[in-house]
Every structure is written in C-alpha cells, then in structure tokens.
Amino acid sequence: MKIFTGAQIRELDKYTIEHEPIKSIDLMERAARALTRAITDRWGNCTKVVVFAGPGNNGGDALAVARMLAERKYSVSVYLFNISGKLSDDCTTNRQRLTECKAVKEFTEVINEFDPPKLESGMLVVDGLFGSGLNKPLAGGFASLVKYINQSSATVVSIDVPSGLMTEDNTYNVRANIIKANVTFTLQNKKLSFFFPENQKFIGELNVLDIGLSKDGMKSLSTHYSVLEESELYPRILHRGDYSHKGDMGHALIIAGSYGMAGAAILATKACLRSGVGKVTVCTPRRNNDIMQVSVPEAVMCIDKEETYFSEAVDATDFDAIGIGPGLGQQESSAIALITQIRRTQAPIVIDADGLNMLSSHRAWLQQLPHGIIMTPHPKEYERLAGNHFSDSYERLASAMDMAERLHAFIILKGHYSALCMPDGNIVFNPTGNAGMATAGSGDVLTGIITGLLARGYKQADACLLGMYLHGLSGDIAAQSLGVESVVASDLINYLPQAFKHLYGIVS
Ligand SMILES: NC(=O)C1=CN([C@@H]2O[C@H](COP(=O)(O)OP(=O)(O)OC[C@H]3O[C@@H](n4cnc5c(N)ncnc54)[C@H](OP(=O)(O)O)[C@@H]3O)[C@@H](O)[C@H]2O)[C@@H](O)CC1
Ligand SMILES: Nc1ncnc2c1ncn2[C@@H]1O[C@H](COP(=O)(O)OP(=O)(O)O)[C@@H](O)[C@H]1O
Ligand SMILES: [K+]
Numbered sequence: 001m002k003i004f005t006g007a008q009i010r011e012l013d014k015y016t017i018e019h020e021p022i023k024s025i026d027l028m029e030r031a032a033r034a035l036t037r038a039i040t041d042r043w044g045n046c047t048k049v050v051v052f053a054g055p056g057n058n059g060g061d062a063l064a065v066a067r068m069l070a071e072r073k074y075s076v077s078v079y080l081f082n083i084s085g086k087l088s089d090d091c092t093t094n095r096q097r098l099t100e101c102k103a104v105k106e107f108t109e110v111i112n113e114f115d116p117p118k119l120e121s122g123m124l125v126v127d128g129l130f131g132s133g134l135n136k137p138l139a140g141g142f143a144s145l146v147k148y149i150n151q152s153s154a155t156v157v158s159i160d161v162p163s164g165l166m167t168e169d170n171t172y173n174v175r176a177n178i179i180k181a182n183v184t185f186t187l188q189n190k191k192l193s194f195f196f197p198e199n200q201k202f203i204g205e206l207n208v209l210d211i212g213l214s215k216d217g218m219k220s221l222s223t224h225y226s227v228l229e230e231s232e233l234y235p236r237i238l239h240r241g242d243y244s245h246k247g248d249m250g251h252a253l254i255i256a257g258s259y260g261m262a263g264a265a266i267l268a269t270k271a272c273l274r275s276g277v278g279k280v281t282v283c284t285p286r287r288n289n290d291i292m293q294v295s296v297p298e299a300v301m302c303i304d305k306e307e308t309y310f311s312e313a314v315d316a317t318d319f320d321a322i323g324i325g326p327g328l329g330q331q332e333s334s335a336i337a338l339i340t341q342i343r344r345t346q347a348p349i350v351i352d353a354d355g356l357n358m359l360s361s362h363r364a365w366l367q368q369l370p371h372g373i374i375m376t377p378h379p380k381e382y383e384r385l386a387g388n389h390f391s392d393s394y395e396r397l398a399s400a401m402d403m404a405e406r407l408h409a410f411i412i413l414k415g416h417y418s419a420l421c422m423p424d425g426n427i428v429f430n431p432t433g434n435a436g437m438a439t440a441g442s443g444d445v446l447t448g449i450i451t452g453l454l455a456r457g458y459k460q461a462d463a464c465l466l467g468m469y470l471h472g473l474s475g476d477i478a479a480q481s482l483g484v485e486s487v488v489a490s491d492l493i494n495y496l497p498q499a500f501k502h503l504y505g506i507v508s
Contacts, residue, residue, distance in 0.1 A: 062128020
C-alpha cells in the first residue's frame with residue numbers, strides 16, 4: 001500500500017475529480033458520509049457533539065459531518081474559524097449548507113474573539129481544524145484552542161489528521177500544539193507521520209476510511225514510501241523442489257556470541273535453521289562450544305581460537321550468506337576480525353547488533369562495505385552508526401534513507417513498523433509484529449531468519465522483505481497464543497514454522 005505525501009494527496013484528489021469524474025464538493029460529501037457513518041456506528045445520538053472547523057477542506061468536511069449528524073438528531077454545536085476571512089470554496093459551500101439546515105441549532109463563525117464552549121466528559125469533539133493542508137506549526141489562537149481541547153475530558157475524534165500534526169515531517173513542529181485525539185478517522189490512506197512512535201499519542205486509535213479516490217490515480221502515482229502487503233510477497237517465494245538436496249538449499253555462516261552471550265548465537269542459529277536453509281555453520285568463541293553443541297545439534301561448529309571472543313575471520317568461500325554481530329562483543333580485535341571478514345567475503349552479509357556497534361566505532365569502514373550489504377539497527381544502533389542524534393523518527397528515517405542510497409545498502413530500521421530503506425531510495429514499512437516482541441533476543445532471531453533466506457537463494461531485497469514479515473508474523477502468532485506479556489525471543493523461533501506455513505500455504 002502506497003503512502004502519499006500531502007502534495008500527492010492533493011494531486012490524487014484532483015485526478016479523482018477529473019477522471020471519475022466527480023465534483024469536488026461531491027467528493028467532500030462522500031468523505032463526510034463515510035466519516036458520519038464511522039461516528040454514528042460508535043456514538044449514539046444522545047452524545048453531545050461539538051465540531052471545530054478550520055478554513056480549509058478539513059473544515060469543509062467537518063461542517064458537512066456536523067450537518068449530517070444534526071440531521072440524524074444529534075445535538076451539535078459548530079464553531080467555524082474564519083480568522084483570515086478566507087475559506088476554501090468547498091468550506092464556503094458547506095457553511096452555506098449548514099446554515100440552511102434547520103436541524104443545526106448552534107453555529108458560531110469565529111472571526112476574532114472566541115469564547116470556548118464547556119467541554120465535558122461524555123461529549124464528543126470533532127476536530128476538523130486542519131488536515132493534510134497544514135503548512136506550519138499551529139500558533140496563537142489555534143494553539144490555545146488545541147491546548148484547551150487537549151486538557152478537557154471530552155472524547156476527541158480527528159478528521160483525517162489530528163490538527164497540528166504534519167503529514168510527514170514534524171521535526172520542527174510544536175508538539176504542545178497538536179490535538180491528542182482518542183480516535184483518528186483518516187481518509188483513504190495512512191499518512192507517513194502515522195508510522196512514527198512519538199506521534200501515536202496524537203493519533204489515538206487509527207481507522208482508515210475508504211472515500212473512493214481513483215484507483216488508477218493511486219496506481220500511477222509513484223511514491224518512495226509504502227507499507228508491505230502480504231500479497232506482494234507471494235510472487236517472490238521460492239519453492240523447495242521434491243528432489244532438493246541440502247547442498248542446493250544453501251550454507252549459512254553465523255558469527256555470533258562472545259562468552260556470556262552464547263544465547264544470541266543460539267537464537268540466530270536456530271532461527272536461521274528454521275528458515276529453509278540446507279546447512280548452518282556457527283562461528284563462536286571456544287568456551288561456547290559445549291552449550292552450542294547441546295542447544296543446536298543441527299549446526300556445524302567453527303570454533304574461534306580465542307576462549308571468549310571473535311578474533312579471526314573465517315574462510316568464507318563455501319558460504320552462501322553470512323550473518324554477523326549478535327552478542328559478538330566489541331573487543332578491538334573482534335572489530336579487526338569483523339572488517340577482515342567483510343573484506344574477504346563475496347557472499348551477501350547481514351550485520352547486526354555489536355557488528356554495527358563496532359562499525360560505529362570505526363565509521364571510516366562504512367565506505368568499505370560491499371554494495372548490497374544488509375544492516376539491521378534498532379534506533380540507538382542506527383544513531384551510533386550515523387554518528388548523530390536525531391530529534392525524531394522522521395529525521396532518523398531520512399538519514400537512513402540517505403545512508404542506504406550512499407552505501408548501496410539495505411538498512412532495516414527496526415521498531416514497531418520496521419522500515420526497510422533500499423539502495424534505490426524506496427522505503428517499505430513492515431506491518432506485522434507487536435509489542436510482545438519488545439524482549440531481548442528478538443533482533444537476533446531476525447538476523448538468523450534473513451541470513452537463512454539469503455543462503456537459501458533469496459536476493460537481498462526479497463530476503464529483507466520476507467524476513468521482516470515472517471519475523472513479525474511469527475511474533476503475532478506467538479502473541480495470539482501466549483499473550484503479549486509472555487512472549488520471549490525463543491517463541492519467535494518456535495512459531496516461525498506456522499508463519500512459513502501460513503505464507504507458503506497460500507501460495508502453493
Ligand atoms: N483527497 C482527500 O483525501 C480528500 C481530502 N479532503 C479533506 O481536505 C483536507 C485538506 O484540505 P486543505 O488542502 O484545504 O487543507 P486543510 O488541512 O484544511 O488546511 C488548509 C487551510 O489551513 C490554513 N493553514 C495551514 N496551516 C496553518 C496554520 N499553521 N495556521 C493557520 N492556518 C493554517 C491554510 O491557509 P494558507 O496558509 O494556505 O493561507 C488553509 O486555509 C483533508 O485533510 C481532508 O480532510 C476531503 O474533503 C475530500 C478528499
Ligand atoms: N513494539 C513492537 N512492535 C513490533 N515489533 C517490535 C516491537 N518491539 C520490538 N519489535 C521487533 O523486535 C526486534 C527487536 O530487535 P532488537 O532491538 O535488535 O532486539 P535485541 O537486541 O534484544 O535482539 C525488531 O525486529 C523489532 O522490529
Ligand atoms: K483534523
């Protein structure tokens with residue numbers, strides 16, 4: 001599913017109006033009907049409703065919703081903010097329609113002075129001040145109104161976007177001046193800023209309403225941002241032939257686990273083995289040998305000469321993919337071994353955790369990474385890698401997108417919506433996964449899965465997309481069965497077969 005920018009939403013709006021064809025005001029009426037239905041489905045007509053409408057089309061939507069609610073016997077008070085004396089055409093038409101509607105009892109057009117109504121618990125505030133056309137942070141009277149609404153105990157429903165929130169970049173926004181909605185009914189598509197954790201407190205519960213914007217228009221608009229859809233994975237899936245031999249299914253190398261962190265190596269190796277690969281070799285310090293042999297009997301051991309840490313690059317000629325980093329520690333000799341390993345390896349590589357931390361301490365090495373390298377940082381690891389602190393997720397994502405392009409790398413910025421930044425500048429958000437996965441070792445499992453898929457024969461982009469999706473899906477199945485509080489990283493491996501079965505079952 002594509003994610004459109006504010007400018008593209010306007011383009012799409014225009015395209016729909018020209019090609020459906022439909023009049024702009026009728027498109028607004030359609031949006032308002034969808035919004036009204038969503039509201040009336042949840043709140044009965046004994047709920048007192050206060051509607052705040054802005055001067056643009058978001059305000060136009062709000063006025064139309066107010067009229068429709070009043071016609072359905074809701075008690076509605078409407079405030080239209082026309083401070084600059086300039087309303088959009090469709091907002092003007094809806095003001096006219098509202099004033100002609102006998103069911104509307106209270107309508108105030110605010111031109112300068114504004115005496116705010118009492119907002120109480122049990123009331124419903126419809127926030128239609130600003131939507132996708134907001135072009136600067138809210139200030140002055142609008143900022144005061146937002147604060148007034150936010151401190152009230154009324155329930156707040158935002159139309160399209162919580163007023164004050166930009167659809168993309170909120171780096172320089174004033175967060176105190178953004179509506180904190182209980183529910184946001186967004187029109188047609190999720191906006192980019194909805195994918196960032198720090199914005200969730202503004203959005204509340206998110207619902208997407210289909211308002212019938214042109215499907216052709218959406219198809220023809222190219223975007224950098226999208227949300228992965230399961231169906232996009234189907235054509236990418238490789239099938240295991242009946243006559244497959246383990247030699248055809250790939251040989252993966254996992255380099256992980258300093259002494260005391262053998263668990264990271266175990267998780268990554270087990271996850272790798274469960275991802276369809278023919279054989280897995282694991283390189284780990286001498287003292288981890290016994291625990292590895294007992295925990296993962298299927299793996300072949302390649303023991304480092306050091307007792308407690310990774311010190312020597314492995315001859316990588318026979319491997320189809322390498323995953324390096326989980327629990328590796330950050331000894332200086334491990335860092336030298338890491339870069340030596342990377343220089344010596346022809347096969348695709350996944351770098352995670354301490355592998356990334358060691359690169360962060362030797363940032364000049366980033367330039368030496370081979371094209372197509374996969375890195376899987378969580379936000380803190382990414383900040384170390386970039387050598388920069390970012391004030392919000394948008395800034396961080398923009399930096400990761402830039403780094404992916406510069407280094408020709410695949411960077412998975414992990415989080416609730418992990419974002420795959422591709423070398424071609426595209427960004428794909430993963431929709432699977434849940435808060436149950438916020439538990440130590442979850443990332444090690446992802447490294448194992450992606451390494452396994454690469455060795456199994458998937459190209460980098462496919463391995464990343466499929467890997468993120470399966471990892472999250474396994475987490476979702478685990479959470480369904482165990483509850484989010486009790487999921488641990490091993491569960492992500494235990495439920496991985498069900499995630500594979502789900503996806504491969506649909507395709508075969
Ligand atoms: N395709 C769709 O999805 C459809 C979308 N529809 C709806 O349209 C909405 C988008 O409408 P929109 O483009 O008119 O923009 P909107 O958010 O109302 O704001 C623009 C107004 O705000 C003003 N303004 C901006 N920033 C400001 C600030 N900080 N402080 C003060 N003023 C500020 C700006 O003034 P300007 O600065 O340009 O002079 C202008 O007057 C969208 O969210 C959805 O609800 C549906 O009706 C149908 C289909
Ligand atoms: N709240 C969440 N919702 C969805 N996925 C999550 C959530 N928290 C963590 N995850 C996933 O779990 C993994 C955690 O990785 P990471 O932070 O590297 O953990 P660790 O270092 O403990 O292995 C990532 O793939 C991330 O996307
Ligand atoms: K709004």
